[in-house]
Amino acid sequence: KSRYNRHEIRKIPDGILFGTATASYQVEGAWDEDGKSENIWDRLTHSKPCPVKNCDTGDIADDSYHQYERDVEMMRELGLDFYRFSLSWSRILPTSFPDKINKKGVQYYNNLIDEMLKYNIQPMVTLYHWDLPQKLQDMGGWTNPHVVDWFTDYARIVFELFGDRVKYWFTINEPREVCYEGYGGANFAPAYNLSGYGDYMCAKNLLVAHAKAYHMYKNEFSRTQGGTVGIAASASWFEPKSEKDAEAAEDARQFEWGLYTNPIFSKNGDFPQVVKDRVAAKSFEQGFFRSRLPEFTPEEVELVKGSSDFLGINHYTSKITYRNASITTFPSPSFYDDIEALYDYDFTWETAASSWLKVVPWGFYKLLTKLRTDYDNPPIYITENGFSTRGGLEDDSRIAYYRQYIDAMLDAIDEGSDVRAYTAWSLMDNFEWRQGYTERFGLYEVDYEDPKRTRTARKSAYVYKEIIRSRQLDYHYEPDTTLPITI
Ligand code: PNW
Numbered sequence: 278k279s280r281y282n283r284h285e286i287r288k289i290p291d292g293i294l295f296g297t298a299t300a301s302y303q304v305e306g307a308w309d310e311d312g313k314s315e316n317i318w319d320r321l322t323h324s325k326p327c328p329v330k331n332c333d334t335g336d337i338a339d340d341s342y343h344q345y346e347r348d349v350e351m352m353r354e355l356g357l358d359f360y361r362f363s364l365s366w367s368r369i370l371p372t373s374f375p376d377k378i379n380k381k382g383v384q385y386y387n388n389l390i391d392e393m394l395k396y397n398i399q400p401m402v403t404l405y406h407w408d409l410p411q412k413l414q415d416m417g418g419w420t421n422p423h424v425v426d427w428f429t430d431y432a433r434i435v436f437e438l439f440g441d442r443v444k445y446w447f448t449i450n451e452p453r454e455v456c457y458e459g460y461g462g463a464n465f466a467p468a469y470n471l472s473g474y475g476d477y478m479c480a481k482n483l484l485v486a487h488a489k490a491y492h493m494y495k496n497e498f499s500r501t502q503g504g505t506v507g508i509a510a511s512a513s514w515f516e517p518k519s520e521k522d523a524e525a526a527e528d529a530r531q532f533e534w535g536l537y538t539n540p541i542f543s544k545n546g547d548f549p550q551v552v553k554d555r556v557a558a559k560s561f562e563q564g565f566f567r568s569r570l571p572e573f574t575p576e577e578v579e580l581v582k583g584s585s586d587f588l589g590i591n592h593y594t595s596k597i598t599y600r601n602a603s604i605t606t607f608p609s610p611s612f613y614d615d616i617e618a619l620y621d622y623d624f625t626w627e628t629a630a631s632s633w634l635k636v637v638p639w640g641f642y643k644l645l646t647k648l649r650t651d652y653d654n655p656p657i658y659i660t661e662n663g664f665s666t667r668g669g670l671e672d673d674s675r676i677a678y679y680r681q682y683i684d685a686m687l688d689a690i691d692e693g694s695d696v697r698a699y700t701a702w703s704l705m706d707n708f709e710w711r712q713g714y715t716e717r718f719g720l721y722e723v724d725y726e727d728p729k730r731t732r733t734a735r736k737s738a739y740v741y742k743e744i745i746r747s748r749q750l751d752y753h754y755e756p757d758t759t760l761p762i763t764i
Contacts, residue, residue: 287687287750294399294698295745297352297720298361298661300406300450302335303707305365307342311381314371316408317418317459317466328468333713339705339723340730345389351704351721351732352398353764356745359399361660361700362389363406363450366431369438373410375430383438390442401445401660401700403509404432404490407455407465414467419479420460425486432490436498444504446494447589447660448487451511452537456480461612464711472611474569477556480548481571484540488577488584509589509660510537512648514640518599518621525600525618528555530647532616538588540573542652546582547573556615563610587697588648591661594633595640597621627674630665630716631709638681645689645696656695659686663702665709665716670758675737680752683744701741705732734762 302318309315322334341348352360367373368382390400405428409418413427432448449455458465461476469475487508494506512534517526531539531549539549547553548570557568573581598618607613622628626635641662648657664678679701690696706719714725720738724731739756 283684283752287684289683289687289744289748289750290690291748293690293696294358295700295741296357296359296361296399296401296698297355297701297704298401299339299341299704299707300363300403300408301365301368302338302406302408303703303709304339304341304348304362304705305368306335306337306340308334308336310342311368311385312371312379313365313368313382314373315411316365316367317411317414318408320411320414321466321468329711330713330715333708333715335708337730338708339732342385344730345385346392347732348704349389349392349396349398350764351734352393353396354734354762355704355720355738355742357398358745359401359445359698359700360393360704361401361403361447363403363408364435365408366405367408367410370410370431370434373412373427373431375434378434378438386439390439394442399445400439400443401447401658401698402435402439402443403447403450404428404435405448405455406450407459409467418460418467419455419482420469420475422482422485424482425489428486429489429493433493433497436494436502440498440502440504444502446504446506447509448490448506449483450509450660451591452480452483452487452508453511453534456483457612472608472613473615474610476612477570480536481573484537484581485573485577488541488581491584492580505586507585507587507589507658508537508541509591509658510534511591511593511661512538512644513593514595514637514644515598515618515620516595516640516643518597522599526598527551528616529596529598529618529620532612538648538652540578540581541583541585542588542655543582544653546578552615555617559610559615569610585655587656587658588652589658589660590644590648591702592641592644592659593662593664593702594635595626595637597623629674629678630667631712634665636664636678636681638685641682642685642688645686645694646692649689649692649694654693654695656697658698658700659696660698660700661702662700663718665718667715668706668717668722670722670733670735672735672737675735676740679737679741679744680750683750687750734758738762 456479463470515529556570705721706723
């Protein structure tokens with residue numbers, strides 16, 4: 278549906294930064310080296326029967342703990358403006374608390390940051406991308422309100438250690454995945470499976486933790502360090518199946534990401550009204566004495582409101598949404614019973630190696646348009662966008678995905694969306710959570726048979742490099758992949 282004519286070359290506006298992303302557990306390896314302690318993904322992947330495809334783990338992953346120089350070399354080959362990576366809490370603070378700082382763990386991040394800065398590649402750093410110290414999980418993790426203090430103390434250490442050089446911070450990657458997939462469902466660690474309770478408790482604590490860390494930075498570090506702080510939320514597009522499903526689709530958007538973005542970016546703050554009303558009404562019907570969705574106090578509403586300099590968005594795909602009261606698929610109470618919506622895919626949509634990942638570029642355009650209108654055009658960083666294959670260097674389907682999604686993003690920018698950065702997920706193949714190494718998102722292929730974890734540029738790496746170099750989108754550009762990709 279893009280109005281763009283693909284036979285023309287499309288110019289990318291000046292000033293938009295281009296980068297790639299990874300996350301600590303997915304690439305670092307060295308899971309118990311140099312004083313790092315156990316986190317919830319170590320615990321999950323080591324449990325029996327193994328919950329991950331092929332019993333894969335992140336024990337070694339891409340071995341980035343030892344290969345950061347090669348990683349930075351790849352960033353230079355691509356000509357990136359920035360690289361987004363995350364810090365491992367239990368590597369920096371092995372007790373989870375600030376009483377003991379692990380020098381060797383800190384050295385690794387210093388080395389990585391300094392190596393990047395040597396070549397003018399800006400570090401964009403995520404404090405938390407899903408690898409909570411196991412000890413904190415033993416005390417309830419994100420469902421324990423004390424996590425607010427645990428996280429703020431960790432954030433203080435990190436700002437003190439790296440804030441002289443890091444100017445872009447993300448507190449938490451994808452609240453929805455942390456809270457729903459980890460506590461509501463059982464897909465991700467810690468796999469609590471407490472849908473309709475655990476997810477909502479997590480949501481409240483996580484938002485307050487984020488906001489406290491944000492204000493601490495603003496009050497105590499901003500003046501000397503001058504950086505910018507935000508959050509990265511996952512947001513799929515939910516398209517109504519027919520006209521009468523408009524409300525179902527809007528409900529899905531508010532439960533799936535509004536739950537996390539509304540308290541920060543809306544004019545009035547707080548959880549979305551529809552979520553508060555629905556969960557409260559259902560809870561009382563179900564015999565609860567209070568809503569399963571915890572309330573923010575008025576002070577907390579104010580604390581969380583506006584607690585981000587920009588909105589980070591991880592976007593991959595879209596879903597068709599509808600309502601059909603006669604279909605009861607979800608246990609009650611549960612998060613999906615609360616939403617009262619059903620999801621589907623259009624059979625014409627192309628699918629990636631990940632079954633959930635359908636190629637719907639216009640959904641990206643619609644999402645950006647809605648964020649612009651609902652939240653008064655906040656600065657947006659696209660913090661992740663990408664496509665999976667089963668491997669192989671000739672990845673034309675990934676190239677087509679990137680071109681169409683960047684194209685859709687440019688459509689939204691032309692209409693006024695304030696997009697400041699675009700991030701390809703991922704720099705290289707990595708541990709794809711429950712799918713292990715079976716689904717590959719990398720611009721670079723990683724050889725997991727090879728102890729050296731050799732990285733090789735895919736065709737998409739050449740194309741992404743050319744987009745960044747030329748600052749234009751040309752659907753007809755064909756790289757010569759017989760030539761090595763060079764700096
Ligand atoms: C991201 N969705 O999560 C994660 O941040 C990465 O760690 C992960 O490797 C990557 O996706 C690929 O799976 C997602 O709703 C969260 O469509 C939500 C969605 C997709 C990916």
